[in-house]
Amino acid sequence: MGPLSAAHAVASAGDGFVTVSLAGSLFFNVSPDASRSQVLLYLVITMVPFVLLAPFVGPIIDHFRRGQRMVAAATYGIRAAFCIGLAVTLFDLTFYVIVLALLVANRAQGVIKQALIPKLVGETEDLVTTNARLAKLATVAGGTGLFMAGAIQELVGAPWALRIGALLYLLAAVAILRVRPITAGPDPPPELEYAELHTPSVMVASLGFMAIRAAVGFFVFMLAFTFRRASEPPWVYGAAVVVYGAGAFLGNVVAPYLRRRFHEEQLIAVALAAPAVMTLIAIVSVTRGLLIVIAFLVGMSTTLARQGFDSLVQRRAPDAVRGRAFARYETRFQLSWVLGGILATAIVVPAEFSMVLLSAVYLPAIALYLRGAREARRYEGESPDPAHDLAMTRLAAANGWRRDGYPRLAVIDAVAAADLVLAVGRVEVTTHVRERLDGLRQAALDPEAELAAAEADRAIALARDVVRPTPPAPPAQRPSRSSAPHSQPDGGETDGSPPPSDTGSRRYLPTDPPREPSRRARADPRP
Numbered sequence: 452m453g454p455l456s457a458a459h460a461v462a463s464a465g466d467g468f469v470t471v472s473l474a475g476s477l478f479f480n481v482s483p484d485a486s487r488s489q490v491l492l493y494l495v496i497t498m499v500p501f502v503l504l505a506p507f508v509g510p511i512i513d514h515f516r517r518g519q520r521m522v523a524a525a526t527y528g529i530r531a532a533f534c535i536g537l538a539v540t541l542f543d544l545t546f547y548v549i550v551l552a553l554l555v556a557n558r559a560q561g562v563i564k565q566a567l568i569p570k571l572v573g574e575t576e577d578l579v580t581t582n583a584r585l586a587k588l589a590t591v592a593g594g595t596g597l598f599m600a601g602a603i604q605e606l607v608g609a610p611w612a613l614r615i616g617a618l619l620y621l622l623a624a625v626a627i628l629r630v631r632p633i634t635a636g637p638d639p640p641p642e643l644e645y646a647e648l649h650t651p652s653v654m655v656a657s658l659g660f661m662a663i664r665a666a667v668g669f670f671v672f673m674l675a676f677t678f679r680r681a682s683e684p685p686w687v688y689g690a691a692v693v694v695y696g697a698g699a700f701l702g703n704v705v706a707p708y709l710r711r712r713f714h715e716e717q718l719i720a721v722a723l724a725a726p727a728v729m730t731l732i733a734i735v736s737v738t739r740g741l742l743i744v745i746a747f748l749v750g751m752s753t754t755l756a757r758q759g760f761d762s763l764v765q766r767r768a769p770d771a772v773r774g775r776a777f778a779r780y781e782t783r784f785q786l787s788w789v790l791g792g793i794l795a796t797a798i799v800v801p802a803e804f805s806m807v808l809l810s811a812v813y814l815p816a817i818a819l820y821l822r823g824a825r826e827a828r829r830y831e832g833e834s835p836d837p838a839h840d841l842a843m844t845r846l847a848a849a850n851g852w853r854r855d856g857y858p859r860l861a862v863i864d865a866v867a868a869a870d871l872v873l874a875v876g877r878v879e880v881t882t883h884v885r886e887r888l889d890g891l892r893q894a895a896l897d898p899e900a901e902l903a904a905a906e907a908d909r910a911i912a913l914a915r916d917v918v919r920p921t922p923p924a925p926p927a928q929r930p931s932r933s934s935a936p937h938s939q940p941d942g943g944e945t946d947g948s949p950p951p952s953d954t955g956s957r958r959y960l961p962t963d964p965p966r967e968p969s970r971r972a973r974a975d976p977r978p
Contacts, residue, residue: 454629455571456588459564462527462623463589466557467596468616469534472609473550490672494792500554501782508559509778512566519570520630523563527624530556534617538610562781566773569765570632578762579710579718586703586754590696650841651827652716653767655820657780659719660760661787662816663752666726666809668791670749671695673805674742676795687739691746698750705751706758715766716824718759722752723820727813730806737802842871842918849911858907862895865907865914872918880917888913 515522533553540546564585572581596619604612678687702722709718726748733741764776791812795805849864866888873880891910894900 454626455564455567456585458523458527458623458626458630459585460588460592461619461626462530462560463592464596464599465530465534465616465619465623467593467598468600468603468612468619469537469553471597471600471604472537472612472616490796491793494789494796496551498785498789499551500558501785503555508555509562509775512559512563512774512778519563519567520627520632523560523567523627523630524624526556526560526563527620527627530560531617531620531624534613534620538613538617558781562774562777565761565765565777567630567632569773571630578765579715579758580707582758582761582765583703583706583754586758587700590700590703650767651823653763655823655827656716656719656760656763657783658823659723659816659820660756661783662812662820663719663722663756664784665787665791666812667749667753668788668793669795669805669812670745670791670809672792672795673802673809674746676799677737677742677802677805681739683739691743694743695746695750698747698752699754702751702754703758706755709755710758710762715759715763716827719756720817720820720824722756722759723813723817725752725755727810727817730809730813733806734803734810737806742802839872839918842868844868845871846911846914846918849907849914853904853907853911858902858904859895861907862891862902862910865910866892866895869914869917884913884917888917 512519512522530553533549533556536549537546537553540549568578568581568585572578600612600615603615674691675688678691706718709721713721726745729741729745729748733745760780761777764780765773794808800808845864845868849861849868852858852861852864869888888910891906891913894902894906895910
């Protein structure tokens, strides 16, 4: 982690130099005195990098996942080149195009960092600690860069601050090349990739964090407009910004300690509940001090939920699609933030009613999140074999397609269910069964081939034999404990007991004895 930490710290200091150099532009600063139309334009511009991030940048990162440190170094180099370009074209027409490109590269760098961390951390329980440590390091380094850049800009001007920022990015590129990530394993099946990224816990956590981001966007711009209407002095704006940053830093500090006692999903629940209490109190009466306290809690909840969600995706997402996963979720989170900011900008209401709107975001989000998280734990915790549970879901979907008259989709889902169980390597099937499954898959993927309902029934029957656990022997035929024979690899018994009903098409490996089926597995998925 040392080279990645060094690169991240140096690059964060470079970000501070860039921010100070471009502080007068619309991209990096919106004055509290700006008109609402200017603020709306700023919100739209912040979405531009994310329009490119999900469809283009994420797949590129995954394509070069075995050389992601090279991609990270190239991205730092590109950012350095953009800084040099900005120093030459400062506030010209070309300047705005380069700034947008720099923003895209900055977001891409964040996705690469999130994708690299699981390859450098040995234990998944340490992901929250690692993410929080990098965030704290970035805060300290970025603040140092801001201070130094302000002094340098006063002495020699913004172009030289940009040149120093470019040098820092080049140093970060050199540091990141020293990273030695764990060698990537073979690609998992596409069905398993999709299932891991769409497990209930990940989906519920993403919705909870989207609610937090929307509330943050609304609160930040509501706070600015509220202070402006009240003609608050400039130091109040500064105090609110400092307190928000302090809350965000504290969230990074306490996240590792909370992770030792709670799961990532529970961190997000705490992040939702913390600011909700104060927004309810503020409905009665809003004061300057109360708004600053809420700013502190909103900042802390944002980073606390961020560490929980990032660690959850890093633990769940397969390496082959981790870049796309983070790019996709980051786009959704930014869109939520923008929508919250647009709502705060578009309406003019008293501060107390703004607290009502914030409470209307937090409270339903808490209730829905807690219920969704409970159902997700129940779904994912019934069986010690999550691949088997996901396979049962796909098998049930295949039955639904067959019932609705879509045999091609039924075959695809049925074969995918069998692939999920076979992918974990704990179940063997005969070559004949594999050939039949492959033949049905190829026929279903061929748009010119005609599939009848009989093929769908055949695929579902084969998949059911693979997916469903081998039933235990009836009590009347089960020998006594003292004379119980050992199971043979083909599923039969040495005492001549009858073989399973699938005649050996599916068998457990010797290291995986038959187990009692889970409640979901016992539910017959047939129509």
